[in-house]
Amino acid sequence: MRKLLIIGIGAGDPDHLTVQAIKALNRADVVFLPDKGEEKAALRHLREEICARFIEKPYRTVTIETPQRAAAGSDYRGVVVDWHARIAALYARRFTEDLAEGQCGALLVWGDPALYDSTLRIVERVRAGGLAIDWEVIPGISSVQALAARHKIALNRIGEPVLITTGRKLAGGFPAGQDSVVVMLDGEQTFARIPAEDLEIYWGAYLGTAEEILIAGRLADVAGEIEAARSQARERHGWIMDIYLLRRRPAATEA
Ligand SMILES: C[S@@+](CC[C@H](N)C(=O)[O-])C[C@H]1O[C@@H](n2cnc3c(N)ncnc32)[C@H](O)[C@@H]1O
Structure with missing residues (x-):
């Protein structure tokens, strides 16, 4: 066979x-x-x-x-x-x-x-x-794992789930009841079009390559910086692949 x-x-x-x-x-x-x-x-x-x-x-x-x-x-x-x-x-x-x-x-x-x-x-x-x-x-190392490793973060909060979804789905709003959401296949910078309060973002483009870009912070503070970096890089290379984790900012007691 x-x-x-x-x-x-x-x-x-x-x-x-x-x-x-x-x-x-x-x-x-x-x-x-x-x-x-x-x-x-x-x-x-x-x-x-x-x-x-x-x-x-x-x-x-x-x-x-x-x-x-x-x-x-x-x-x-x-x-x-x-x-x-x-x-x-x-x-x-x-x-x-x-x-x-x-x-x-x-x-x-x-x-x-x-x-x-x-x-x-x-x-x-x-x-x-x-x-x-x-x-x-x-199996291979996915971009989700590469994103977490490069930002040196765990994807989930203690005992909590992680949702992996697409930019298309995120366009409907930050998923109800979720705490940590990984977004892939987002050609529209959807993170910049959802309410930013209480959210933090860990963004990565061209992960694992010489062109890699990493930006993290409060979504309200860094959304513009990511949009600018993304469009400049896209223009420079002619293409882009990016992925990000959005999550609610931790309560004071969270590790
Ligand atoms: C068709 S999916 C393939 C996902 C792949 N099977 C994986 O395990 O990562 C393509 C999406 O994966 C993400 N992606 C894949 N490689 C990436 C990389 N090196 N840097 C950033 N994002 C990446 C992007 O969100 C991209 O839109």
Whole structure:
């Protein structure tokens, strides 16, 4: 049977790769590199750099051209499901044509495959479509972990939960009943559009890379500074990836 290794590669620093991920890379006969067109060249280069640095045996790379997602409009879920179906058809064809029976392929996933990434759902679709392929998932260091480590903070308060959500969801307001909220996939600087009282922010962009930027403080005090830093960096590099923790300011007794 064909085998697929879905490998979390960390959030930007090649040193994020775990020993398990390096071992998995070295089992691969073929490394599949999805090319989403809009994906930043910098991210593609990091994948290539990881292969060159860590794979110590001959391997082939195969690029999978993936279609762009249609504008979401009101039916966000429907658009994404349709997009996944089209990607699954392309993946199925590449796995069939570029991976022989008994061979092992690797898919390199940014951060951790379990967090805001569609690869696992797409591979499920490929299997549901009839291709007999076994698969393993190798966890990676996510941008959430990288954010916490770089700010030297615990994400949760003592015994309290953490919510991980998107900028799209945060636009509806700071989630009721929550204390600590990690926001990903926010292209709109939503933190600057919600009431700031009682909130603090720990923001990071390009985590794990030479371009990394970190800003933290009371949201009311630093929101403008983050907006300025974000738009300058975006203009300079042509793209940006950022993530932040918002949380209610601690009571005087909180450790
Ligand atoms: C499609 S999601 C992928 C998340 C990934 N699977 C993970 O585990 O981090 C992309 C979002 O992750 C966050 N992200 C990923 N890498 C990042 C980095 N190096 N610096 C800041 N944010 C990052 C950003 O919020 C970005 O919009």
